[in-house]
Amino acid sequence: MSRVFVAMSGGVDSSVAAALLAERGEDVVGVWMRLVPAGHDAGAPRCCGTDEAGEDARRAAGVLGIPFYALDYADVFGRSVVDRFVRSYAAGETPNPCVACNRHVKFEALLRDVVAKFGADRLATGHYARVAHDGARHRLLRAADAAKDQSYALYMLGQRELARLALPVGELADKAETRRIAARFGLPTAAKPDSMDVCFIGGDYRDFVRARAPEAFRPGPVERADGTVVGAHAGIGTLTVGQRSGVGVATGERVYVLRLDLDRRAAVVGTREEVAATTYEVRDVSFTGSAPDERFRTEAVLRYRGTPLGGWVDVRADGATLELDAPALVAPGQAVVWYDGDEVVGGGTIARPRH
Amino acid sequence: MKRVYLDHAATTPVDPEVAEAMARVHRDVHGNASSIHAEGRAARAIVDEARERVAAVIGAEPSEIIFTGGGTEADNLALRGVLKAHRGERDGLVTSAIEHHAVLDTAHDLEREGVRVAVVGVDATGRVDPRAVAGAIDGRTALVSVMAASNEIGALQPIREIGAICRERGVVFHSDAVQAVGAVPFDVRELPVDLVSLNAHKLHGPKGVGALYVRRGTRLATVQTGGGQEKGRRAGTENVAGIAALGLVMRLAGERRERESVRQAALRDRIIDGVLARVPDASLTGHRTERLPNNASFVFRGADGPSLVMALDLEGFAVSSGSACTSGDTAPSHVLLALGLDAETAKGSLRVTVGRATTSGDVAAFLAALPPIVARIRGAAAVPA
Numbered sequence: 001m002s003r004v005f006v007a008m009s010g011g012v013d014s015s016v017a018a019a020l021l022a023e024r025g026e027d028v029v030g031v032w033m034r035l036v037p038a039g040h041d042a043g044a045p046r047c048c049g050t051d052e053a054g055e056d057a058r059r060a061a062g063v064l065g066i067p068f069y070a071l072d073y074a075d076v077f078g079r080s081v082v083d084r085f086v087r088s089y090a091a092g093e094t095p096n097p098c099v100a101c102n103r104h105v106k107f108e109a110l111l112r113d114v115v116a117k118f119g120a121d122r123l124a125t126g127h128y129a130r131v132a133h134d135g136a137r138h139r140l141l142r143a144a145d146a147a148k149d150q151s152y153a154l155y156m157l158g159q160r161e162l163a164r165l166a167l168p169v170g171e172l173a174d175k176a177e178t179r180r181i182a183a184r185f186g187l188p189t190a191a192k193p194d195s196m197d198v199c200f201i202g203g204d205y206r207d208f209v210r211a212r213a214p215e216a217f218r219p220g221p222v223e224r225a226d227g228t229v230v231g232a233h234a235g236i237g238t239l240t241v242g243q244r245s246g247v248g249v250a251t252g253e254r255v256y257v258l259r260l261d262l263d264r265r266a267a268v269v270g271t272r273e274e275v276a277a278t279t280y281e282v283r284d285v286s287f288t289g290s291a292p293d294e295r296f297r298t299e300a301v302l303r304y305r306g307t308p309l310g311g312w313v314d315v316r317a318d319g320a321t322l323e324l325d326a327p328a329l330v331a332p333g334q335a336v337v338w339y340d341g342d343e344v345v346g347g348g349t350i351a352r353p354r355h
Numbered sequence: 356m357k358r359v360y361l362d363h364a365a366t367t368p369v370d371p372e373v374a375e376a377m378a379r380v381h382r383d384v385h386g387n388a389s390s391i392h393a394e395g396r397a398a399r400a401i402v403d404e405a406r407e408r409v410a411a412v413i414g415a416e417p418s419e420i421i422f423t424g425g426g427t428e429a430d431n432l433a434l435r436g437v438l439k440a441h442r443g444e445r446d447g448l449v450t451s452a453i454e455h456h457a458v459l460d461t462a463h464d465l466e467r468e469g470v471r472v473a474v475v476g477v478d479a480t481g482r483v484d485p486r487a488v489a490g491a492i493d494g495r496t497a498l499v500s501v502m503a504a505s506n507e508i509g510a511l512q513p514i515r516e517i518g519a520i521c522r523e524r525g526v527v528f529h530s531d532a533v534q535a536v537g538a539v540p541f542d543v544r545e546l547p548v549d550l551v552s553l554n555a556h557k558l559h560g561p562k563g564v565g566a567l568y569v570r571r572g573t574r575l576a577t578v579q580t581g582g583g584q585e586k587g588r589r590a591g592t593e594n595v596a597g598i599a600a601l602g603l604v605m606r607l608a609g610e611r612r613e614r615e616s617v618r619q620a621a622l623r624d625r626i627i628d629g630v631l632a633r634v635p636d637a638s639l640t641g642h643r644t645e646r647l648p649n650n651a652s653f654v655f656r657g658a659d660g661p662s663l664v665m666a667l668d669l670e671g672f673a674v675s676s677g678s679a680c681t682s683g684d685t686a687p688s689h690v691l692l693a694l695g696l697d698a699e700t701a702k703g704s705l706r707v708t709v710g711r712a713t714t715s716g717d718v719a720a721f722l723a724a725l726p727p728i729v730a731r732i733r734g735a736a737a738v739p740a
Contacts, residue, residue: 003669029669067669069665069668072661117662117732118666119731
């Protein structure tokens with residue numbers, strides 16, 4: 001029988017994913033990923049203790065009667081998610097840590113271990129998205145419940161990953177159904193609230209970044225595109241391209257962050273018309289299947305649960321150019337995901353707007 | 356799936372005879388051993404009999420046995436009780452780098468209270484050098500604590516020599532012997548040891564009950580106060596069924612030790628020879644001969660221990676990586692680091708410990724299952740992240 005590992009976070013979605021697979025009679029193994037190092041001071045649990053989320057996952061696995069293990073990915077998570085997150089903010093970008101985690105940790109390090117180390121066939125997660133296995137082709141689709149859809153954060157998956165992926169909760173009608181199923185299985189996570197924040201940061205992300213990249217929190221000038229200084233800001237790390245608030249400008253005009261000049265620590269602001277662009281460079285481009293035509297029509301989603309925007313993509317060897325039908329505000333570092341109807345075609349990282 | 360349990364150093368299955376004896380106590384004897392009435396006397400009789408049995412197995416007097424809630428509590432009572440009794444006179448504690456956390460963490464906790472702690476290292480086979488202990492003892496040393504056998508690597512320690520040094524220097528000597536008693540000869544009439552920690556669950560008894568042997572005349576202050584049980588040295592209503600079980604466990608271990616340790620050592624040697632022959636780049640940890648009869652422990656360079664344990668579990672084998680730990684935290688074992696292994700090598704540790712029910716068929720099945728798993732995990736680890 002084929003064996004499937006389920007990445008269990010301790011939340012209701014991944015618990016239900018495990019439950020649904022176990023109910024189908026599959027050989028299910030639950031794993032919880034340690035993403036931040038266990039404490040080593042005297043008060044920290046050293047042996048036989050995970051943190052609270054790990055304990056929730058363990059209890060859920062116990063209720064389901066499936067084997068359960070905690071695996072340590074703190075190293076790779078620290079390097080590929082946390083460090084990048086800090087560097088990205090310090091460089092004036094707006095990173096998406098969930099995308100980085102999916103790319104480097106869940107669907108690279110974990111998936112590789114699941115297959116190569118533990119000899120399993122598939123990996124399942126609690127993401128709200130669907131995988132359609134049409135013969136040799138594996139397609140990534142929006143969740144049945146559009147309101148919960150998380151396919152945006154999975155765009156980096158290719159055929160190799162999709163072939164081994166199971167996303168059972170993406171088939172459910174809505175979150176209420178997920179909770180009903182959790183209750184039916186007696187899962188202790190049934191009523192657990194959804195997590196919203198960046199998982200590795202307790203409070204304000206700015207404090208987190210400041211502690212690790214203090215140089216990004218030195219004040220600098222706020223300028224208009226023509227060089228006129230109109231105010232001061234508290235640091236590049238506090239700013240997001242495209243944002244309206246947080247800029248110390250008192251012109252009475254609605255201005256947005258247009259770009260960040262790292263060398264001079266300057267923030268350039270402008271009106272919505274100045275800031276919103278139609279053309280964006282995209283780096284780290286990937287496709288879920290074989291690469292489409294050099295130029296293709298798409299619906300681009302520029303933020304988690306964002307509205308799809310019509311446009312064209314020009315694919316090159318080293319990236320792509322996104323040309324939107326209408327101007328939009330996007331921060332560099334964010335992911336752009338290209339859809340064809342409900343299917344994820346691919347995506348990449350927004351580099352910088354071209355004016 | 357048929358399970359093969361090879362993790363007896365973590366804990367052992369309860370002997371059916373012991374389980375039955377405990378059930379009998381729970382069913383028939385409900386008194387408090389401190390009560391005056393018939394029910395109380397019945398409970399007291401059971402506790403007394405168990406104390407005699409435990410004492411007899413290690414050559415002690417019954418009055419020298421304090422029942423505790425397990426080996427960790429016995430270690431805590433020994434360290435804290437002796438240091439407390441010497442307060443104002445001596446404030447030094449000498450221990451070894453390969454102790455169980457029950458000793459090491461207690462030592463470090465005492466350090467925060469002002470106790471001077473000296474930790475002596477071990478050689479590459481995991482043995483404490485008695486001369487190093489002698490060198491660490493000074494005029495302020497109150498207690499030396501060195502385990503009788505390592506729970507992780509099975510290395511037997513020269514406690515006779517260490518004890519002799521302690522005698523000569525007038526220092527109290529404690530030994531955590533939870534892995535050793537019942538496995539190797541252990542008699543306090545001929546071993547110069549003043550306090551000994553024991554427990555039931557390493558010897559096919561229940562968890563949560565143990566004992567501390569305290570040689571008559573050893574100064575030990577009370578750590579757990581309350582109703583004055585155990586002659587005021589360990590307060591708390593006696594765990595009558597658990598104590599009965601400990602008594603029986605020790606009696607059975609005493610009766611079976613000689614035959615069983617020879618049988619287990621043969622299985623252990625088959626595991627050691629088989630693993631070293633079949634798995635490339637595998638090393639034995641601990642001493643080749645001076646080791647517990649049931650312990651085979653290894654490091655496999657390039658394979659991480661927790662992954663090995665997990666993969667073996669999924670194929671029906673229960674083993675461990677060093678000590679019992681399920682936290683997903685892959686910090687290398689302090690014991691393996693103390694041997695001088697580098698952190699990367701130490702992460703590839705695997706401990707295989709046999710028990711009374713282990714058969715040669717179990718060993719053969721394990722030896723067949725292990726090599727491909729090690730190869731697979733090494734192969735996966737070699738792929739760059």
